[in-house]
Amino acid sequence: MNASIIQTLFLWVLLLLTVSLIVLVMYKTQTMEHFSAGTIAGLSLSDMTTQALDAAPTTSEAKDRYKTLLVFCDADIRQQGTKGLRILADFRDRLFGPVSFRSDLTVDDFMTPWPTWLPPLDPTIKEPVPDVSAAVAAEANLLAYLQKNFPQEDMVDEQTGATIRNLVEDFGHRFVFGPDTSVQLKADFLATPLLQNWSNPVM
Secondary structure, eight states: OOHHHHHHHHHHHHHHHHHHHHHHHHHHHHHHHHHHHOEETTEEHHHHHHHHHHTOOOHHHHHHHHHHHHHHHHHHHHTTOSHHHHHHHHHHHHHHOSOOOOTTOOGGGGTSSOOTTSOOOOTTSOOOOOOHHHHHHHHHHHHHHHHHHGGGTTTSOHHHHHHHHHHHHHHIIIIIIOTTSOOOOOTTTTTSOTTTTOOOTTO
């Protein structure tokens, strides 16, 4: 075979291999980006984080989100699930740092006693259990609510200020510190945004 033909064939093969490699790298990059972003009900988690910061819930909505979180996590732990604990652990670490759940935490503590400042549970019916996407969204919304209002706690209306204190105190006593220990936010609380590097805890 003519040397120039062999050289031409070699160059074509090399070109095809190079193009194939570029296409493969681009595909893997897009796949990894999609996986790390994740989705909840068709919504990108990175988009959801931005939206949560831009549109933090109102005080009444924040109460509903906390109710959602407690009801979902209670139902999940009773079925020996781990998703609820993973959501709670992420919320815990962002407020209190890398600490553990309290050693005497039991299943009954997840909803008992029910916080008096939340919408009450209807004792005549079984409380509908939110799905996991609602619970994950609730955590992000609560972080956005604290991010928006906590630095100005003395300047917000009394209902918002009371809800901020109630939320931090109830979560802290219920899951981390116990009823007889002071709740302590982490030393660098809000030094970085609460939703910075946030991702779906159950992914």
